[in-house]
Amino acid sequence: MxxxxxxxxxxxxxxxxxxxxxxxxxxxxxRRIIDLRSDTVTLPSPEMIKYSLNAPLGDDVMGEDPTVQKLQQYVADMLGFEAGLFLPTGTMANLVALTSHCLYDRAAEVMIGAQSHISLWEGGNAAIVGGIHTRQLPEDRETAQISEGDIRDFFRDDSDDHCSKTVLLCLENTHNMLGGVALPVEYMAGMSSICRELGLKLHVDGARLANAAVAQGVSIASLCAGADSVSLCLSKGLGAPVGSVLVGDNEFIRLAKRARKRCGGGMRQAGVVASMGLYALENNVExxxxxxxxxxxxxxxxxxxxxxxxxxxxxxxxxxxxxxxxxxxxxxxxxxxxxxxxxxxxxxxxxxxxxxxxxxxxxxxxxxxxxxxxxxxxxxxxx
Ligand SMILES: Cc1ncc(COP(=O)(O)O)c(C=O)c1O
The missing domain is CATH 3.90.1150.10 (Aspartate Aminotransferase, domain 1)
Incomplete structure (x- = not known):
């Protein structure tokens, strides 16, 4: 030693x-294993499994799984958006969001936090699958916030041929790599105003947005009021075995469903697992x-x-x-x-x-x- x-x-x-x-x-x-590596290691409870056994099912790629539809609308309503799309993972939800926002602008630039999950742990998929150029902005190590000044400095329009055009800002709430920091409502609202001013879209990687809301005693919707899209994970602290829901307006979700196909496609009788996500949202948020x-x-x-x-x-x-x-x-x-x-x-x-x-x-x-x-x-x- x-x-x-x-x-x-x-x-x-x-x-x-x-x-x-x-x-x-x-x-x-x-005496037993205590696994503190991640909140993704949770197993579905017997009650959750029992709930899923009674879920009505259909072919979700054809838009006919009632349980998936219920889950998508449940999350959309909870977060204050028009529509939702069920996806197998948070990584795929973020990828589908980025490629949908950048659909008409190949080589578009997306601003992300340097310590964000999208930046560090998603296999560079935005570049590989979406032809997207990501730009890493520093987050404050204490607050996990990207500063307004940096957003203005890093932002580029298409007036200069040297530059790819910035189209999207991504924020992560809570921020995993910086220690589960919960970004406050005022900061999120401020970021949304800057995005509007600069003509940018705003995506929130809200894998743990429910944690952020509960920790601050605010509604989940208030944390993403000005965002254009949010991905929420069901398989982390909420305790479902699988799944994320991406929300946005109807047109965004229409594009996201098309992007989901390009990223590997939808799942058929996905209500089997979507039901467990519903159970998690109904029982495990508080x-x-x-x-x-x-x-x-x-x-x-x-x-x-x-x-x-x-x-x-x-x-x-x-x-x-x-x-x-x-x-x-x-x-x-x-x-x-x-x-x-x-x-x-x-x-x-x-x-x-x-x-x-x-x-x-x-x-x-x-x-x-x-x-x-x-x-x-x-x-x-x-x-
Ligand atoms: C902040 C954040 N976003 C996205 C993801 C990706 O989720 P998944 O593992 O379901 O792909 C994770 C996973 O830990 C995460 O911490």
């Missing part, structure tokens, strides 16, 4: 203060506050033990770092935590190299907070 005496002494001292040194022995077989409380409690405990949390926790995601002096390799820490205590977290994201991510969700219990925090400290001590 690579360590400095001072770091270790500091952690041990804190452990003693908290009387943690009663220490459970490192168990060879952990309870997101439990996940947020859990994340805050856990982060506070870890901070007490000397872990550095990247920023104040707002929703269900946070990142933490460990002193480089005790950290031989991030993967070793994650491996030991899993082998010794059954706790899975991720390390190795590209946000500065040294960060670990924790995500809370309905698959884990608030009662596990102490066990998780203690296990993380003990794993560190045993590295």
């Amino acid at each position: 690579k360590t400095t005496r001072s770091v270790l002494a500091n952690v041990v001292q804190q452990l003693r203060r908290k009387s943690l040194c009663r220490r459970r022995k490192l168990s060879s077989s952990p 309870r997101l506050s439990v996940d947020h409380y859990f994340a805050k409690q856990l982060a506070a405990k870890l901070e007490n033990y000397g872990f550095q949390i990247s920023r104040a926790v707002e929703t269900n995601i946070f990142y933490f770092s460990l002193p480089e002096s005790v950290l031989q390799s991030k993967s070793e820490y994650c491996k030991r935590l899993e082998q010794g205590y059954g706790i899975k977290i991720t390390g190795g994201y590209s946000t500065g190299g040294k960060l670990f991510r924790v995500v809370t969700h309905l698959g884990v219990s608030i009662d596990d907070v102490d066990y998780i925090a203690d296990s993380m400290v003990k794993t560190l001590l045993n590295l």
Whole structure:
């Protein structure tokens, strides 16, 4: 183990203060798996599955699956839009949105946050599938906001032959890579006004927009009032196994349905899974506050033990770092935590190299907070 005496002494001292040194022995077989890698790992509950068994079905590519239609309208109404389109993933929902907004402008430019999911984790699909040129704008690391000044600076019309024309701005709410930050209503409204002024469309990657709304005590619709399209994931904190819904006005959704075909097509009796999305929306939105409380409690405990949390926790995601002096390799820490205590977290994201991510969700219990925090400290001590 690579360590400095001072770091270790500091952690041990804190452990003693908290009387943690009663220490459970490192168990060879952990009691159960606690998976904090992502909120996508949730499994459908028996009630959700039961609900889906009674869903009326049809061929959705022909527009005849009543459950899919119900879900699409449910999300459209909830977010304040005319229509919705059910898609298998958040990645595909974003791609369909971008290609639909840029349909008549090949080599159009789309402004995205440099740390956004579209920028980092969607395989460069906008360029490959849509012929879209993306431009990465810096987000403030604390607020996760792209500044108005940068939008004005980066914006380009088609008066200069050197430039591709900016047609769209994308915002991510909550912001995953910057620590589950919830962008406020005023900021979203301000961004929408700038877009109108510059003649840009606005797409919101709202994979976790419900988290943003619940965390701030506002309606989901208020967070996307001035947007042209929003993608909402059902398979993250909401707990459905599959699916995202993209919303916009009727004409946008008509184009999006055509784009969906080009991106791989629709699903036929998709009501089987759309029903679980409906169940999730009807039952699991308000309870997101439990996940947020859990994340805050856990982060506070870890901070007490000397872990550095990247920023104040707002929703269900946070990142933490460990002193480089005790950290031989991030993967070793994650491996030991899993082998010794059954706790899975991720390390190795590209946000500065040294960060670990924790995500809370309905698959884990608030009662596990102490066990998780203690296990993380003990794993560190045993590295
Ligand atoms: C902010 C954000 N947008 C989009 C996605 C993509 O969703 P999916 O995994 O369903 O493709 C994710 C996935 O984690 C995400 O965090």
